[in-house]
Amino acid sequence: IPHNLGKAWFPCIDDFRDRALYDVYLTVANDKKAVSGGNLINVTNHGNNTSTWHWKTDFTLPTYLISATTGKYELITDSYAGEQGNIPITYYCRASDTARVAGTFINLKSIMQVYESHFGPYPFERIGYTGTPGGLGAMEHAANVSYPFSGWTGNTASEEWYTHELSHMWFGDKVTCASAEDMWLNEGWAVWCESLYREGIYGKQAYKDNMRAKLKDVLLSTHITDGGYYAVYGIPQTITYGSTVYEKGGQVTHTLRGYLGDSLFFGGVKAYLQQYAYNYASSGDLRDFLTAYSGIDMAPFFDAWVFAPGFPHFSIDSAVSVPSGNGYDVTVYVRQKLKGTTQYANANHLEISFMNTDWQTITDTIVFSGITGSKTFQVPFLPVEVIADPDEKISDATTDIAKTLKNTGEYDYQHTYCKVAVEQVTDSAFVRITHNWVAPDSLVVPQPGLRISDSRYWTVEGIFPADFKAKGIFTYSRAATLDKTLITNSQDSLVILYRPGAGHPWQ
Numbered sequence: 001i002p003h004n005l006g007k008a009w010f011p012c013i014d015d016f017r018d019r020a021l022y023d024v025y026l027t028v029a030n031d032k033k034a035v036s037g038g039n040l041i042n043v044t045n046h047g048n049n050t051s052t053w054h055w056k057t058d059f060t061l062p063t064y065l066i067s068a069t070t071g072k073y074e075l076i077t078d079s080y081a082g083e084q085g086n087i088p089i090t091y092y093c094r095a096s097d098t099a100r101v102a103g104t105f106i107n108l109k110s111i112m113q114v115y116e117s118h119f120g121p122y123p124f125e126r127i128g129y130t131g132t133p134g135g136l137g138a139m140e141h142a143a144n145v146s147y148p149f150s151g152w153t154g155n156t157a158s159e160e161w162y163t164h165e166l167s168h169m170w171f172g173d174k175v176t177c178a179s180a181e182d183m184w185l186n187e188g189w190a191v192w193c194e195s196l197y198r199e200g201i202y203g204k205q206a207y208k209d210n211m212r213a214k215l216k217d218v219l220l221s222t223h224i225t226d227g228g229y230y231a232v233y234g235i236p237q238t239i240t241y242g243s244t245v246y247e248k249g250g251q252v253t254h255t256l257r258g259y260l261g262d263s264l265f266f267g268g269v270k271a272y273l274q275q276y277a278y279n280y281a282s283s284g285d286l287r288d289f290l291t292a293y294s295g296i297d298m299a300p301f302f303d304a305w306v307f308a309p310g311f312p313h314f315s316i317d318s319a320v321s322v323p324s325g326n327g328y329d330v331t332v333y334v335r336q337k338l339k340g341t342t343q344y345a346n347a348n349h350l351e352i353s354f355m356n357t358d359w360q361t362i363t364d365t366i367v368f369s370g371i372t373g374s375k376t377f378q379v380p381f382l383p384v385e386v387i388a389d390p391d392e393k394i395s396d397a398t399t400d401i402a403k404t405l406k407n408t409g410e411y412d413y414q415h416t417y418c419k420v421a422v423e424q425v426t427d428s429a430f431v432r433i434t435h436n437w438v439a440p441d442s443l444v445v446p447q448p449g450l451r452i453s454d455s456r457y458w459t460v461e462g463i464f465p466a467d468f469k470a471k472g473i474f475t476y477s478r479a480a481t482l483d484k485t486l487i488t489n490s491q492d493s494l495v496i497l498y499r500p501g502a503g504h505p506w507q
Helices: 095-106 108-119 156-167 184-202 204-225 243-260 262-275 285-296 301-303
Strands: 023-029 033-035 037-047 052-055 069-071 072-082 085-093 129-132 147-150 175-177 279-281 309-323 329-338 348-355 361-368 372-379 385-388 400-403 407-413 416-423 429-436 457-463 469-474
Touching: 023 033, 023 279, 033 052, 033 085, 033 279, 069 129, 069 416, 072 095, 072 108, 085 095, 095 156, 108 184, 108 262, 156 285, 156 429, 184 204, 184 243, 184 285, 184 329, 204 243, 204 400, 243 301, 279 285, 285 301, 309 348, 309 400, 329 348, 329 361, 329 385, 329 407, 348 372, 361 372, 361 407, 385 416, 385 457, 400 407, 400 416, 400 469, 416 429
Parallel strands: 085 129, 129 147, 175 279
Antiparallel strands: 023 052, 033 069, 037 052, 072 085, 309 329, 329 372, 348 361, 348 385, 400 429, 407 416, 416 469, 429 457
């Protein structure tokens, strides 16, 4: 602490803000290669079984992104047709890994297309991966990613790993966090890119599945791993590289995307990366830039998601439909609860979907602040189901998934601690399960010996055909963040409480 270690091997102003151009001269035995960032200018053989490798950067970098890597490497070269011309690709690897390069990086060029299309042209001289021993993981040295030998698998098993480091060329290397306390601007965005590349390569559902899995892990364990609920900004330097910065930071980035919508979000990101190119930016800089770019005051979002700990939780309390003209006026009442924070989020953008019996769906947005909100929507049909955040655009304290159930059998609702066992179905059923990571409403009339969960409840929604029969299988867990308060002695037992909706008593 502080985290930069450039000062360990060369004189420098060792912070995240100072940037410089570099000439790096590395002298090694002739049976080794020496690799750094930038371009290789020359290799000078001294005639004494040593050579000096001279690398030169064309772009300024902070100290922590300068690298020196030496070893008995083989070099494999390639190139990528980037938006601004051909970009060299270098793989410096062990001889035993040369046959694995093609399979390991089979999707690299497609991933580059995803990143360039969303973030702008690749910002450095070359795309470089250099093999390193394990122990410290990978490192996003500009144009010369240190990539552990264990990642050269010959298949796509480690694709997320090298993709994370590649995204740092934009988030961290081109634009660097202004301080250790802003590290989520580097690492949270790179974690989110682990899902974005999946969307580009494997489709939108792959993005959603990956984000949902990561959100479940954050809600379950990040506050335990890091020793408390923290805001992604201002994190203590002892956990700069902890789960809050990485994993929760990725969820905040995802939620920011949903808040602005893809057009404003990706347009704003490109413009932000250009505005602060080869410089540093703070969380406040990003907030103010996106406010100016989008015309939307981003202060409420940043106050709730960046500068405050924990998570909001959004739900629909009720919906009332009244005939109006050729359709219905549907008044939706929403509520906000809190997990790990005492600060309610304001200016929330919550999408609401309305479905009729034929599964016809329309979606609109309610903007509200504080504990409750309501809005009347004009809907062209009578909705039988009203769903909040149907496309999982908000990483609030919920994990949910919707499935179309056409056959009998057991369906796993991943990351919701629930399975649905269909016993009878002749027509398709639409079933959405939400695992809510906050306490349910309390019992209206306390019952002796009945202790209700203080940490979670489920919501079951859907369109159910008349002959549909199914069982829900709900998982009890003694995990520290789930059901540890429910069974306190050997005489305790478990029951499931049910109610049709908010406003009804538990039974």
